[in-house]
Amino acid sequence: MISIDPSVENVGYALWFDLELQLQGTMYGQGNDWVEKLNHAAHNLSCMAEQIKRSITIAYELPQALSNVCAASGNLVKLSIAAGQLVGSIYRGGDLVVPVPIPKWKGNMSDEQTKQRVERCLRINKIKHEEIKSFHEADAIGIGLYQLGLF
Secondary structure, eight states, X not given: OEEEEOOSSEEEEEEEETTEEXXXXXXXXXXXXXXXXXXXXXXXXXXXXXXXXXXOEEEEEEOOOSSHHHHHHTHHHHHHHHHHHHHHHHOOTTOEEEEEEHHHHXXXXXXXXXXXXXXXXXXHTTOOOOOOOOHHHHHHHHHHHHHTTOO
């Protein structure tokens, strides 16, 4: 499974084989604007997915407006485009795509609360992992844990 926290600029990801967390991190988009940054992240995810020789589950955070400000600014549209492009860059026929709504997997927890819960779940389930370096990375791991029934 690949779990993704999509964003217009920085993308959290986690690569799982069964209950093993193989790879985790944040892809920091490179470029002058959000489209270039998104294209860079999508290319990197595509390269990572090419190494996997079987069908996978792609679990990603379903974009949603958390405030009227977000909706009015156009950020929700950009985030929706980002989610579609990122998932599309990984998808191969036969893969299962699972959009994970924010209220279902993390409710109204803050970024810091989410990171702490992710770290606790990893410890409890004895899942080896590297230090979590960003909230996007924590979200990607949390989405994966949720999809595995461990969050």
